[in-house]
Amino acid sequence: MAAPSTANDPSGVLQQALQAARLLIGWTLAAPDGTAGIIVETEAYTRDDPASHSFNGETHRNRSMFLGAGHAYVYRSYGIHFCMNVVTGSPGDGAAVLLRALQPVAGLEAMARRRGTDDPRRLCSGPGRLCQALGIDARHDGVPLLVREGLRLTPPNRQVEPLVAVGTRIGITKAADWPRRFALAGSPYLSRPLRNGNRPPAPGA
DNA sequence: TCGTTGATATTCT
DNA sequence: GAATATCAACGAC
Numbered sequence: 001m002a003a004p005s006t007a008n009d010p011s012g013v014l015q016q017a018l019q020a021a022r023l024l025i026g027w028t029l030a031a032p033d034g035t036a037g038i039i040v041e042t043e044a045y046t047r048d049d050p051a052s053h054s055f056n057g058e059t060h061r062n063r064s065m066f067l068g069a070g071h072a073y074v075y076r077s078y079g080i081h082f083c084m085n086v087v088t089g090s091p092g093d094g095a096a097v098l099l100r101a102l103q104p105v106a107g108l109e110a111m112a113r114r115r116g117t118d119d120p121r122r123l124c125s126g127p128g129r130l131c132q133a134l135g136i137d138a139r140h141d142g143v144p145l146l147v148r149e150g151l152r153l154t155p156p157n158r159q160v161e162p163l164v165a166v167g168t169r170i171g172i173t174k175a176a177d178w179p180r181r182f183a184l185a186g187s188p189y190l191s192r193p194l195r196n197g198n199r200p201p202a203p204g205a
Numbered sequence: 206t207c208g209t210t211g212a213t214a215t216t217c218t
Numbered sequence: 219g220a221a222t223a224t225c226a227a228c229g230a231c
Contacts, residue, residue, distance in 0.1 A: 129224090
């Protein structure tokens with residue numbers, strides 16, 4: 001099944017989510033304990049997407065995904081890990097951007113303690129890993145992110161636009177080939193190399 | 206460097 | 219019961 005065209009998106013919910021997923025590359029996510037990282041990898045999920053938690057409508061688990069832009073949607077994955085989304089769109093849209101990887105920039109000692117490794121490339125390179133590194137869990141489900149307290153999302157000071165590449169998604173079985181994954185081209189902090197997208201320049205080239 | 210597997214909570218069938 | 223937006227440990231090569 002091919003990804004739906006923008007003609008099927010009259011309200012623009014999908015385009016908002018895709019644009020948010022792209023724009024969030026370069027933003028900083030900071031936790032109150034001083035840990036912080038730059039977002040280098042995201043995935044967009046909307047209600048038209050069989051792989052999205054919002055595909056079958058609002059439930060107790062995914063209610064935060066319907067709160068509207070700027071809220072966090074945090075859920076437990078495989079019974080063990082937590083994964084964090086940034087909700088996009090208007091209340092009721094059920095659209096969000098999954099944060100898949102960060103480049104750690106502050107509080108690396110605390111991250112290493114929580115993660116049990118010193119390797120900076122293993123601290124936040126994965127949706128479960130970044131939540132563990134920043135201490136994100138169910139308490140953060142539904143909180144607003146664009147405020148001064150708690151989890152904070154802050155925009156970059158952009159000198160130049162980052163080179164953002166698009167690829168197919170990871171860790172899902174339904175609609176896995178839809179090009180809704182965004183990543184900072186060439187970043188060593190991705191959860192996995194980009195596939196099927198505009199390939200970033202070869203390292204050293 | 207690969208592929209496989211166990212751990213474990215919540216949701217949906 | 220089965221599936222899941224995951225990760226780490228382990229064994230075969």
